[in-house]
Amino acid sequence: MSNQLMILLAVLLFPGGVFALVLGLALKGADRRVAARLQSRVGPPLLQPFFDIIKLGFKRTLVPEVASETVFLYAPLIGVISMVLAAALVPITAVYTPAPAIGNLLVLLYLLMIPGVVLMIAGSASGSPYGAIGFSREMAMMIAYEGPLVLIAAAVAIRTGVGMGGTVSFSLSDIIAYQQTHGSFLLDPVMWPALAAFCFFYPANIGIVPFDIPEAETEVLEGPLLEYSGPTLALFKIMSALKKVVVLNLGIALFLPFAPENWLLALVVWLVKMLVLMLVGVTALRVAIGRMRIDQAFIFFLKWPLLLAVASLAVVVVV
Amino acid sequence: MGLIPNFKTLATRSPWLYRINAGSCNGCDVEMAVTALIPRYDVERLGCQYCGSPKHADIVLISGPLTVRVKDAVLRLYEEIPDPKVTVAVGVCPISGGIFRESYAVLAPIDQYIPIDVNVPGCPPRPQAIIAGVAKAIEIWRERL
Ligand code: SF4
Numbered sequence: 001m002s003n004q005l006m007i008l009l010a011v012l013l014f015p016g017g018v019f020a021l022v023l024g025l026a027l028k029g030a031d032r033r034v035a036a037r038l039q040s041r042v043g044p045p046l047l048q049p050f051f052d053i054i055k056l057g058f059k060r061t062l063v064p065e066v067a068s069e070t071v072f073l074y075a076p077l078i079g080v081i082s083m084v085l086a087a088a089l090v091p092i093t094a095v096y097t098p099a100p101a102i103g104n105l106l107v108l109l110y111l112l113m114i115p116g117v118v119l120m121i122a123g124s125a126s127g128s129p130y131g132a133i134g135f136s137r138e139m140a141m142m143i144a145y146e147g148p149l150v151l152i153a154a155a156v157a158i159r160t161g162v163g164m165g166g167t168v169s170f171s172l173s174d175i176i177a178y179q180q181t182h183g184s185f186l187l188d189p190v191m192w193p194a195l196a197a198f199c200f201f202y203p204a205n206i207g208i209v210p211f212d213i214p215e216a217e218t219e220v221l222e223g224p225l226l227e228y229s230g231p232t233l234a235l236f237k238i239m240s241a242l243k244k245v246v247v248l249n250l251g252i253a254l255f256l257p258f259a260p261e262n263w264l265l266a267l268v269v270w271l272v273k274m275l276v277l278m279l280v281g282v283t284a285l286r287v288a289i290g291r292m293r294i295d296q297a298f299i300f301f302l303k304w305p306l307l308l309a310v311a312s313l314a315v316v317v318v319v
Numbered sequence: 320m321g322l323i324p325n326f327k328t329l330a331t332r333s334p335w336l337y338r339i340n341a342g343s344c345n346g347c348d349v350e351m352a353v354t355a356l357i358p359r360y361d362v363e364r365l366g367c368q369y370c371g372s373p374k375h376a377d378i379v380l381i382s383g384p385l386t387v388r389v390k391d392a393v394l395r396l397y398e399e400i401p402d403p404k405v406t407v408a409v410g411v412c413p414i415s416g417g418i419f420r421e422s423y424a425v426l427a428p429i430d431q432y433i434p435i436d437v438n439v440p441g442c443p444p445r446p447q448a449i450i451a452g453v454a455k456a457i458e459i460w461r462e463r464l
Contacts, residue, residue, distance in 0.1 A: 032363075036361070036363060039358065040358045041357075041358045041361040041363060041364075042358075042361050042363070042364045043361070043363060043364070044363050044364065044366050045332070045366070048332070048333065048366055050329070051329050051330065051332040051333040051366055052333045052366075054326050054329050054330045054333070055329075055330040055331075055332075055333040055334075055335075055377070057326075057330070058326075058327065058330050058403070058464050059377075059401050059402075059403070060401040060402050061401070062374060062399070062401050225372070225375075226371070226372045226374065227372075227374060228374065228375075229374035229375060229401040230401055233374075233375060
């Protein structure tokens with residue numbers, strides 16, 4: 001019973017639910033502010049994403065005549081729920097360990113796919129041609145980046161499993177425990193191909209330049225989100241904020257989970273890591289380069305990240 | 320002060336802008352889209368953000384004299400913007416037709432068709448004036464939330 005209560009708390013309060021949402025929006029605010037500074041503008045206040053969400057709460061929701069209403073309205077809700085769950089799945093070193101029943105890498109991979117699927121459903125349910133273009137682009141991107149992600153996960157799982165004397169271990173707490181004793185995978189040359197492949201994967205998954213092709217504002221007017229207004233749009237914003245937290249935290253868990261034993265210190269270290277990853281990995285990246293075309297991105301993903309991921313798997317199996 | 324008014328005040332810090340070109344010569348559009356966003360003026364300070372979809376918009380910036388050709392499209396676009404919204408007419412074109420005022424193809428003044436809340440005269444107006452117009456629109460928007 002208390003176990004179930006713990007899971008519920010983890011999903012709703014910390015590290016999922018409220019905590020992940022506040023953190024995600026705060027990171028987004030930092031991202032927008034720093035991006036503006038890099039372009040030598042003043043930029044919006046740090047709390048801007050919170051204002052945006054509150055504002056959207058006051059707006060009306062319009063449903064297009066041609067849309068399929070139920071699907072149109074409930075799709076974003078499914079996305080948010082999946083990400084709230086996912087946020088409770090990823091451990092934070094020395095601070096939070098998910099219950100063994102849910103802390104599994106494979107479950108997380110499935111949950112991570114849902115926002116993409118939700119965007120596809122939303123785009124096609126809205127009945128807008130731009131939504132349809134967004135749908136097809138999102139699908140192409142998912143086909144392109146899911147393969148490398150699964151291979152990366154397999155490489156990490158095998159490295160951990162073999163290191164702990166078994167075969168594979170998809171348990172996220174095992175992966176972290178192994179790295180705590182044997183050093184992070186970041187410093188392990190065998191894991192570098194997987195790390196490089198992950199560095200290509202995450203911008204595509206959280207949808208930032210150069211891989212935000214399905215939601216490109218200047219080309220397809222935010223594609224699937226075009227027809228959404230008011231609270232439903234806010235749900236999409238919340239979903240993407242949560243997703244950033246989940247994906248960045250996944251990166252930390254897989255490759256650089258080192259942290260001190262004291263939980264307070266560990267939490268601070270973790271927050272600093274998140275912030276640095278956000279500013280270097282997301283803000284600097286999106287300010288520095290332009291958007292790829294969908295065909296370029298698709299071919300790019302089938303070449304380099306896939307190659308790197310296959311190589312990483314091969315290296316891990318051989319060594 | 321109750322919770323809802325507090326939230327409304329916070330909400331006014333996030334006005335999203337949408338531009339409608341009602342047959343403008345593009346002079347005003349360049350001022351809105353480019354000059355107001357450059358580092359020197361930066362409307363994002365006020366929380367503003369240009370959005371691609373009319374359904375995300377809060378403050379509508381209309382430029383141009385409303386030509387006969389675009390009238391239906393503009394009216395339809397205006398309907399698509401969810402309430403509460405505020406309209407700002409940028410340039411002298413929407414007010415009187417500006418340099419196009421005697422043309423057979425022009426329906427200015429625009430406020431016969433769309434309720435206009437703020438006028439920003441000028442041909443084209445200076446970026447400071449446009450930002451002042453947006454700031455005025457935010458005040459009006461606060462009352463409508
Ligand atoms: S006001 Fe002047 S600059 Fe603006 S659209 Fe009209 S003619 Fe062009």
